[in-house]
Amino acid sequence: MTKYIKPFFTANPELESMKPTADIERLMMHLNPELNNIKTYNDQIINYNTNKVRQCFLLHKGSVSLYRMVDGMVLNTESAPYVFGMSTQLTHADYLYIRVHDAAEISMLSIDRANEIIEEHNLWKNLAYLLIYTATRVYDHCTKISALTSYDVIRYQIYELMSETESVRRSVTIAKYVQDRTFLSRSSIMKILAELKKGDYIVTDKGMLVYINHIPLKY
Known part of the structure; x- marks a missing residue:
């Protein structure tokens, strides 16, 4: 098999390898005790609002994609571990949705409680690295x-x-x-x-x- 050639028009072809896994895992460790597990199946759609409460989602296993509701365009695809919802909590809840690709393991808690836990355990630096990575991934996609x-x-x-x-x-x-x-x-x-x-x-x-x-x- 011919050696895989990396993408050509990116200033950082190793973007995926720069995923702040340790920071994401630290966030998940502190958020984990208060999570509610979600039973998932392939192609399942998950909305950010549950009973009118804005949610934060933790991806423990598998991969999912983030879609734009208005036209169904994929904005990002991520594999575990990952935390969804922290970077989009100021957008309209119906603007984005998540679609499950395979046998994913996902849990959730409210955005408000997630923010409280981050404050209680001083996880702002870890959150900042997650947000920087998320923004870079979406920006990288849009420029391409x-x-x-x-x-x-x-x-x-x-x-x-x-x-x-x-x-x-x-x-x-x-x-x-x-x-x-x-x-x-x-x-x-x-x-x-x-x-x-x-x-x-x-x-x-x-x-x-x-x-x-x-x-x-x-x-």
């Missing part, structure tokens, strides 16, 4: 889907898909993954994917990404 050619956007998204967990790659076709995260039409996506497969730049199975040989910079 704007002011670029369709080919650039698709190329980036294929590399993003390759960096996802195996369970995510096996659950979604390349075309759907790209379409969920961009404003590109399915026809334009399929046209470019067909050319990439024809040139043996990518290997697929039933539309799902198996591996990348090499995707040229220009189309």
Whole structure:
């Protein structure tokens, strides 16, 4: 198998490796005693409001995606461990939702109580690192889907898909993954994917990404 090539147009191709795991785990350790577990299933949608109470979600196992409600666009995908809700508590509760990808383990508590626990245990530094990472991930995604050619956007998204967990790659076709995260039409996506497969730049199975040989910079 040809060695996996990292994304090309990012100032920091190692962004995922800079995830502040220790800070996230410390937050989760203190939040954990007051959590309520959620029974999850594949493709489950989780809203930030439960009985009109804004919630914070802890991802203990698996992976989920953050969607924008108005158009269903994916803004971020994260694997455990992770804490959702702290960076979006000032947005409208119906603006975003979470979709479960696989056998995820998720628990929740109210945002208000989460903020109280963070105050009680002086976890602001840990929270700051989580928020910086979250903002960087979303900003990185947004800069890669704007002011670029369709080919650039698709190329980036294929590399993003390759960096996802195996369970995510096996659950979604390349075309759907790209379409969920961009404003590109399915026809334009399929046209470019067909050319990439024809040139043996990518290997697929039933539309799902198996591996990348090499995707040229220009189309």
